[in-house]
Amino acid sequence: MQFVWMPEHAMRSFLPVCIMTLACCFSARVVASSQPAPPLEPYVNEGETQTFTVNDDGSFTKLDSMTLMVNNEAGVARVAQQYIWFDRNMANVEILEAYTTGADGARHDVRPDQIRDVQEARSFDAPMFQDIQEKVIVFPAVEPGTRVHLTYRKTQKVPIVPGHFSDFTPPDLAPTHNFKLIYNLPAGKPLYADARGFTTIAPVTEGGRTRYEFRYEKAHFSRLEYGSVAYVTYGDRLMVSTFPDYSSFxxxxxxxxxxxxxxxxxxxxxxxxxxxxxxxxxxxxxxxxxxxxxxxxxxxxxxxxxxxxxxxxxxxxxxxxxxxxxxxxxxxxxxxxxxxxxxxxxxxxxxxxxxxxxxxxxxxxxxxxxxxxxxxxxxxxxxxxxxxxxxxxxxxxxxxxxxxxxxxxTPPTAPMTRSTDLAITVQPDGSATFVYTLETAGWAAEQGRTMLRLQTPAQREESLQAELRNANLRGAATLSTSNLAATDGPLSITMRGTLESLVVPGAAASIPALTSFAGGFESDTRYWLGERQRTQPFVCRNIELHERAQITLPPNFRVLDVPEPAQTQDRFLDFRSQYTFDAQTNIIKVSRDGSTHFDSDVCSPEEFAQMRPAMEAVGRDVRAEVIVRSSLDGASVASRLP
Structure with missing residues (x-):
């Protein structure tokens, strides 16, 4: 919606007309307000030119000049500091111009003390890597409506690969306009390119050198979907290289x-x-x-x-x-x-x-x-x-x-099997005790062992509480495991504990038909269905799950309803569940078994559309509940017992 400023005399002549057509004006405002303007992106790259002058030996000089427009506070956080990476033994970086212009046009130059060379964080305490540096430029007076201007020169004095040059440019997923990449090479050193989404300008050779140019414009990038692979896997990217093929590389x-x-x-x-x-x-x-x-x-x-x-x-x-x-x-x-x-x-x-x-x-x-x-x-x-x-x-x-x-x-997928057994004994007052065992085999087993090996006692306690919170439960638990010094084979874990107020006695209530605390069908379906629709490839790892649960109820509890069993099958997923209730023992048993059959660890949007109905069926089943009614008599008697 566009707002137009009007001078005072024009506003006075406009008011009677608006009053006479109040209903129309009000209606127009309602329509406009029901269609809010799309939110602004944090910042916009209004223009950038990167020029690489490459030498025969593969060394080069890069001149980069950019202007970034800051739209909101999120943009301030993203562009108010710029980082340029370099190896001080192989390259140097010169800041030629750095300043901010305010919405009023005022210029605020970056002072010398606002430009620092710092050691890259990951190379601290590692003498082999202490030459890895980042030049940090801190821009002053950055706020929504300002522009950040930066021009710098990076001189790669020593080539990364002698005699060769390569450069990879992924979009930074911000609106980008007038973005140019220019590569100037000796005429006898051809440049090969994979320019997906970039416009390629015909090379020009003169004076013994060839100029290659690529341009890029994109006003909008779609949101990265939950679990999607990196944008450059399927989206725009530019790779240029003097290597003719992978064999020579x-x-x-x-x-x-x-x-x-x-x-x-x-x-x-x-x-x-x-x-x-x-x-x-x-x-x-x-x-x-x-x-x-x-x-x-x-x-x-x-x-x-x-x-x-x-x-x-x-x-x-x-x-x-x-x-x-x-x-x-x-x-x-x-x-x-x-x-x-x-x-x-x-x-x-x-x-x-x-x-x-x-x-x-x-x-x-x-x-x-x-x-x-x-x-x-x-x-x-x-x-x-x-x-x-x-x-x-x-x-x-x-x-x-x-x-x-x-x-x-590398392998397209890897096996992982997870089996759980949960036994809950409900007390007359609605609290409960439980024993939960888990055995996992395959790629996840050693990951679990490593996590447990590295945990402090406080972290172990927090992880136990997180397991219960994940199932919307409160209580306390202890943990025992199989040998954590092992380097292969299955991992077994046993949790024992108590649950507070699993169910409130004295009325009809529901008990979740749990078969697992953390992980398993519940968390996998939450991940699978994290998007209602998908337009991007996403990560989908294969699993085989077997989950069992037994809920033992006291005499003052009566079961009113048990969920119906479920079964679903398609090319990607097999799943079945079973619920039984034994009135003589007042025991409910639940089982869930299933496995996925993805061709690889990456699934397509088309495959997601095919598998979604089955996944939704699993999602409904893991939310199932057992309905019970209890009296307070048993709870009262239990509370008076010594």
């Missing part, structure tokens, strides 16, 4: 990863000592994997952030920490020492499930080990993942096998 990483210390005596001695009692190559690979993931701390400075050259395996062993490249280097050297073939595999970690048609760092941001004889991948940077499994952030994505120079794929 792998060759450069292979050359850079050569480690003369791989056969260092300390590495060989450790590998052979650890595996002395292992009879098979797979057992040896597991032993070494478990040692690395538990003893070498992961410092999260990923591939593409700094040099892509791993540190020496002997140094990683001595320091007992490293990034993903270093983990691969040390684990690979340990495997080599006991004769187990292995090679690095470059992947896109996180929720990016696809690679552009041209290779480069940015989308490729992680490296793991591939063990061809065992036909499995291993990521020792994940301390809570059992050998033979991968963290979800590594699943179902292209993997560039470095030694072979070919694209493979």
């Amino acid at each position: 792998a060759a450069t990483y292979r050359a850079s990863a050569v480690d003369p210390s791989a056969a260092d005596p300390s590495v060989v001695r450790l590998a052979r000592t650890l595996t002395a009692n292992d009879a098979t190559p797979q057992a040896k690979a597991k032993t070494l994997y478990d040692w690395v993931r538990k003893n070498v701390r992961y410092v999260a400075v990923n591939v593409g952030r700094g040099a892509v050259v791993p540190h020496r395996a002997s140094d990683v062993l001595a320091y007992r920490y490293g990034d993903c490249k270093d983990h691969v280097s040390l684990y690979g050297a340990l495997l080599d020492a006991v004769g187990i073939p292995n090679e690095p595999a470059l992947i896109s970690s996180g929720t990016i499930y696809s690679l552009p048609s041209v290779p480069g760092y940015g989308v490729i941001n992680h490296v793991i080990n591939w063990l061809p004889d065992q036909q499995l991948y291993a990521d020792s940077t994940a301390p809570n993942v059992e050998f033979g499994f991968l963290p979800s952030t590594d699943m179902n994505r292209p993997a560039l096998l470095v030694n072979e120079g070919v694209l493979a794929r």
